[in-house]
Amino acid sequence: MTVLSVRGLTVRFRMRESAPVRAVTDVSFDLAAGECLALVGESGCGKSVLASALLGLLPGNAETAGSALLAGAGDEAATDLIAADEATLARAVRGRRAGLVPQSPAAHLTPVRTVRAHLTETVRRLTGTRGRDALRTATESAAARVSFPAGHLDRHPHELSGGLAQRAATALALVGDAPLLLADEPTTGLDRDLVERTVDELRRHTGSTRALLMITHDLAAAARIADRVAVMYAGRLVEIAGADAFFGAPGPRHPYARGLLDALPERAFRPVPGRPPELAALPEGCAFAARCARADAACAAQPPLADGLACHHPDAAPADATRPPQAVEAPGA
Numbered sequence: 320m321t322v323l324s325v326r327g328l329t330v331r332f333r334m335r336e337s338a339p340v341r342a343v344t345d346v347s348f349d350l351a352a353g354e355c356l357a358l359v360g361e362s363g364c365g366k367s368v369l370a371s372a373l374l375g376l377l378p379g380n381a382e383t384a385g386s387a388l389l390a391g392a393g394d395e396a397a398t399d400l401i402a403a404d405e406a407t408l409a410r411a412v413r414g415r416r417a418g419l420v421p422q423s424p425a426a427h428l429t430p431v432r433t434v435r436a437h438l439t440e441t442v443r444r445l446t447g448t449r450g451r452d453a454l455r456t457a458t459e460s461a462a463a464r465v466s467f468p469a470g471h472l473d474r475h476p477h478e479l480s481g482g483l484a485q486r487a488a489t490a491l492a493l494v495g496d497a498p499l500l501l502a503d504e505p506t507t508g509l510d511r512d513l514v515e516r517t518v519d520e521l522r523r524h525t526g527s528t529r530a531l532l533m534i535t536h537d538l539a540a541a542a543r544i545a546d547r548v549a550v551m552y553a554g555r556l557v558e559i560a561g562a563d564a565f566f567g568a569p570g571p572r573h574p575y576a577r578g579l580l581d582a583l584p585e586r587a588f589r590p591v592p593g594r595p596p597e598l599a600a601l602p603e604g605c606a607f608a609a610r611c612a613r614a615d616a617a618c619a620a621q622p623p624l625a626d627g628l629a630c631h632h633p634d635a636a637p638a639d640a641t642r643p644p645q646a647v648e649a650p651g652a
């Protein structure tokens with residue numbers, strides 16, 4: 320069953336002094352129940368804007384196009400998240416049908432309220448739990464689920480480390496048991512052990528009925544839990560592939576995606592040369608061409624995403640097809 324179906328999603332920010340910032344361009348993908356899709360790509364390529372668009376959290380200068388159908392439960396109608404009005408999103412969608420682990424959790428927590436107050440309020444609103452003892456138990460189990468220490472529940476957001484704020488936000492996002500969970504860098508500020516526990520919990524929560532879109536810079540975390548990987552570059556999806564093929568053999572097909580993996584310390588440790596283009600001044604053709612060793616005249620035209628790949632000259636023979644699956648996690652590989 321498809322939980323989310325995104326078609327031609329495009330987001331531009333109107334700017335007073337310059338050309339519009341084309342943060343997301345013509346993005347299409349589906350998310351099935353039980354699936355975890357990892358969305359990766361360099362800083363500033365539009366990942367968080369994509370997540371904000373899906374939850375109706377874009378600022379006022381944003382213009383959107385395309386659609387994002389969120390399936391309804393039972394005989395409930397599907398909702399187009401892009402067309403829905405704010406009242407509908409606030410009342411029926413956010414928290415209940417689509418949860419968000421925001422990229423900057425501290426900014427989403429109310430400074431004057433403790434973590435316990437946040438969690439209790441969310442548990443009450445989204446689960447209908449009533450009564451002091453029941454709420455207290457439900458609040459503490461929501462915290463325990465993401466290894467948020469009970470002894471820190473009475474702290475205020477500014478008294479939390481980055482990692483604890485991250486876990487508080489994750490706990491809040493899981494409360495509603497929403498069929499769609501968007502997790503934007505859910506492991507920032509966590510050490511490796513907690514990274515693994517957190518992503519495993521997200522994966523476990525997904526189960527077979529929910530879908531998870533995990534935005535991450537952490538390719539090892541993506542390799543650990545993702546079923547598929549989507550690679551974004553300059554606002555577009557350039558590759559979407561099964562995680563085993565992507566991280567193992569035969570590896571990514573898009574030269575940018577290959578570059579992302581080659582940049583890992585446990586692989587070639589060779590960064591992708593150059594920098595991404597300005598989103599207010601994107602080229603007509605392939606946005607990666609200026610950094611691509613394989614670029615030629617064909618790249619002056621935008622390559623369409625076909626069969627999970629947007630490239631005029633993908634790697635036919637992978638550079639290292641002998642690399643074993645999961646090599647990304649192998650120490651010193």
Ligand SMILES: Nc1ncnc2c1ncn2[C@@H]1O[C@H](COP(=O)(O)OP(=O)(O)OP(=O)(O)O)[C@@H](O)[C@H]1O
Nearest residue numbers: 332340342361362363364365366367368369378598
């Ligand atoms: N309100 C806004 N007005 C103008 N430009 C914006 C606005 N919000 C975001 N942008 C721009 O949109 C682009 C995409 O930003 P986004 O936050 O989605 O990147 P990202 O892929 O999530 O990066 P990171 O990995 O650093 O979180 C950036 O160039 C950013 O400056």
Ligand code: NI
Nearest residue numbers: 366367368422
């Ligand atoms: Ni982001």
